[in-house]
Amino acid sequence: MSIRIGILGYGNLGKGVEKAVNMNPDQELAAVFTRRDPKTVRIASEGVEVRHTDDLEKMTDQIDVLVICGGSATDLPEMTPKYAALYNVVDSFDTHANIPAHFCHVNQAALSAGKVGIISCGWDPGMFSLSRLYAHSVLPDGHDYTFWGRGVSQGHSDAIRRIDGVKDARQYTVPVEDALQAVRDGLNPQLTVRQKHTRECWVVAEDGADTARIEKEIKEMPNYFSDYDTTVHFISEEELLRDHRGLPHGGSVIYSGQTGDQKHVIEFSLKLDSNPEFTGSVLAAAARAAWRMNLDGQSGAKTMFDIAPKYLSPCSDEWLRAHYL
Amino acid sequence: MSIRIGILGYGNLGKGVEKAVNMNPDQELAAVFTRRDPKTVRIASEGVEVRHTDDLEKMTDQIDVLVICGGSATDLPEMTPKYAALYNVVDSFDTHANIPAHFCHVNQAALSAGKVGIISCGWDPGMFSLSRLYAHSVLPDGHDYTFWGRGVSQGHSDAIRRIDGVKDARQYTVPVEDALQAVRDGLNPQLTVRQKHTRECWVVAEDGADTARIEKEIKEMPNYFSDYDTTVHFISEEELLRDHRGLPHGGSVIYSGQTGDQKHVIEFSLKLDSNPEFTGSVLAAAARAAWRMNLDGQSGAKTMFDIAPKYLSPCSDEWLRAHYL
Numbered sequence: 118m119s120i121r122i123g124i125l126g127y128g129n130l131g132k133g134v135e136k137a138v139n140m141n142p143d144q145e146l147a148a149v150f151t152r153r154d155p156k157t158v159r160i161a162s163e164g165v166e167v168r169h170t171d172d173l174e175k176m177t178d179q180i181d182v183l184v185i186c187g188g189s190a191t192d193l194p195e196m197t198p199k200y201a202a203l204y205n206v207v208d209s210f211d212t213h214a215n216i217p218a219h220f221c222h223v224n225q226a227a228l229s230a231g232k233v234g235i236i237s238c239g240w241d242p243g244m245f246s247l248s249r250l251y252a253h254s255v256l257p258d259g260h261d262y263t264f265w266g267r268g269v270s271q272g273h274s275d276a277i278r279r280i281d282g283v284k285d286a287r288q289y290t291v292p293v294e295d296a297l298q299a300v301r302d303g304l305n306p307q308l309t310v311r312q313k314h315t316r317e318c319w320v321v322a323e324d325g326a327d328t329a330r331i332e333k334e335i336k337e338m339p340n341y342f343s344d345y346d347t348t349v350h351f352i353s354e355e356e357l358l359r360d361h362r363g364l365p366h367g368g369s370v371i372y373s374g375q376t377g378d379q380k381h382v383i384e385f386s387l388k389l390d391s392n393p394e395f396t397g398s399v400l401a402a403a404a405r406a407a408w409r410m411n412l413d414g415q416s417g418a419k420t421m422f423d424i425a426p427k428y429l430s431p432c433s434d435e436w437l438r439a440h441y442l
Numbered sequence: 443m444s445i446r447i448g449i450l451g452y453g454n455l456g457k458g459v460e461k462a463v464n465m466n467p468d469q470e471l472a473a474v475f476t477r478r479d480p481k482t483v484r485i486a487s488e489g490v491e492v493r494h495t496d497d498l499e500k501m502t503d504q505i506d507v508l509v510i511c512g513g514s515a516t517d518l519p520e521m522t523p524k525y526a527a528l529y530n531v532v533d534s535f536d537t538h539a540n541i542p543a544h545f546c547h548v549n550q551a552a553l554s555a556g557k558v559g560i561i562s563c564g565w566d567p568g569m570f571s572l573s574r575l576y577a578h579s580v581l582p583d584g585h586d587y588t589f590w591g592r593g594v595s596q597g598h599s600d601a602i603r604r605i606d607g608v609k610d611a612r613q614y615t616v617p618v619e620d621a622l623q624a625v626r627d628g629l630n631p632q633l634t635v636r637q638k639h640t641r642e643c644w645v646v647a648e649d650g651a652d653t654a655r656i657e658k659e660i661k662e663m664p665n666y667f668s669d670y671d672t673t674v675h676f677i678s679e680e681e682l683l684r685d686h687r688g689l690p691h692g693g694s695v696i697y698s699g700q701t702g703d704q705k706h707v708i709e710f711s712l713k714l715d716s717n718p719e720f721t722g723s724v725l726a727a728a729a730r731a732a733w734r735m736n737l738d739g740q741s742g743a744k745t746m747f748d749i750a751p752k753y754l755s756p757c758s759d760e761w762l763r764a765h766y767l
Binding site: 237247254258376385389395402439 | 458465466538541562567571582701702704705707708710712719720723727745749750755760763767
């Protein structure tokens with residue numbers, strides 16, 4: 118019997134989860150839930166209903182795991198605990214400072230309901246977090262470095278779009294090659310924010326807008342750009358749509374450690390054509406784990422750190438040992 | 443209270459485990475066990491006893507986890523099940539075809555004793571296995587490739603040393619750069635054994651030995667060399683000791699997958715100055731997991747696939763979520 122997946126929220130991430138679920142032989146998409154009028158939402162999967170979130174109160178016998186595809190700022194802090202009281206749930210909560218509180222709220226709800234709630238899945242937090250944990254556990258003496266990119270940062274692109282006179286924009290986070298190489302060589306450099314990444318902006322200005330002022334506003338924007346070497350390119354809307362359509366991303370976690378005088382470098386890297394489709398794939402695998410851990414009698418909030426890797430796979434333990442070990 | 447570790451076998455791997463245990467703040471080395479006369483074995487750690495393996499029958503109250511550092515051919519199939527009946531155990535069993543039988547024997551012994559027996563730890567099998575499992579679980583449509591090296595293969599070096607007229611030898615396994623690049627580029631090439639790795643041999647011949655015959659015997663040796671492009675260099679004993687003293691190794695697991703028309707490449711790579719010291723470090727982390735899983739009520743044979751990552755770390759769950767997630 119397939120694991121029946123519900124998706125709450127149908128933006129880029131929800132679409133990524135939908136695609137992943139449809140590729141997983143052991144999963145089926147049961148329904149997509151939206152806060153909008155369901156009639157206005159068309160989904161890619163045929164024969165699958167779009168329903169209003171209000172219906173979630175009464176569908177606990179039709180959904181095994183609910184994958185919650187909302188924003189970390191306001192959606193997930195409310196939604197994940199709420200629905201963990203009804204379903205096994207998975208989310209991609211990524212506001213780092215608030216993870217302890219979010220974990221606590223989801224844990225209370227999930228424990229009371231006897232459900233599993235897996236939070237903060239994706240690649241960072243998620244796969245990158247695992248790399249940091251494994252590396253530190255094996256080699257206690259060492260440092261981890263995380264580089265992101267080259268890839269589109271949706272948060273930074275949005276920040277540019279909010280500037281007066283900007284019609285559209287795409288921002289790429291780019292790791293500094295020399296810094297990457299020094300870390301890969303095990304040199305354990307001390308790196309400032311500026312030394313690790315540059316920011317590359319492709320901006321469509323509105324007709325007659327003051328591009329010099331826009332460029333200055335971008336480069337001086339605190340938190341987002343002022344601590345980085347930032348380049349700004351003004352292009353036409355056609356060029357943006359033609360050359361910057363996708364949402365590629367990726368990066369590397371590099372751990373440089375030692376046993377006495379012997380050095381060891383561990384690197385985990387991702388090169389992703391589509392950030393939301395890959396993140397959606399991680400969420401779909403985590404949904405499988407949530408379901409299987411719950412079947413094994415587990416409940417409460419979990420992160421990737423709590424998931425025995427076998428639970429993420431559709432294959433049997435015997436098969437995994439024979440083929441991947 | 444520290445986890446009290448026993449090490450069985452004091453070769454390169456046992457020494458690597460010893461070094462790792464001494465670096466881990468939550469572990470202490472309780473004793474080293476040997477099948478040799480204990481008086482003939484000097485260990486690096488001060489104030490730690492070397493004992494004969496016979497003493498293992500009567501030390502169950504002094505050792506929390508026994509790390510078994512023997513060979514996969516004959517030592518581990520006998521030792522790991524035997525001592526899993528007395529202790530939580532960890533080994534690095536790596537004869538792939540025999541893993542199912544080994545798992546079964548260790549499982550029976552460990553279940554009966556209420557102990558945990560973690561088998562096949564290290565980097566391959568071990569960390570590389572995890573990379574394969576995670577990648578396949580997240581992206582069901584894709585292929586994994588494993589490249590080893592550049593690094594010293596002890597099995598191949600031993601095979602050369604058994605040839606008549608060879609005094610000493612070191613064999614490096616070297617990945618083919620073009621093949622690596624094609625895989626990293628997501629081209630999903632079909633690669634033969636010969637196309638993935640070359641073999642580089644550094645040989646000290648005995649005085650007056652027929653080097654042409656030795657070179658021919660190496661290059662034509664079935665399983666070990668005949669399927670590879672192999673180069674043979676004859677050098678002096680001094681050069682071997684000077685330039686080929688270490689036991690570096692490493693490699694990459696590269697997974698090339700897709701979600702529809704979007705490609706994603708996942709790579710996990712290791713660059714290790716010392717193969718036995720890194721492998722020993724993985725075994726020490728696995729020993730921690732064995733102890734903690736057993737405290738949590740688990741028993742039986744386990745592999746890295748069964749270990750929730752948090753069990754490998756000395757840090758609390760809260761700390762891990764705050765710092766590595």
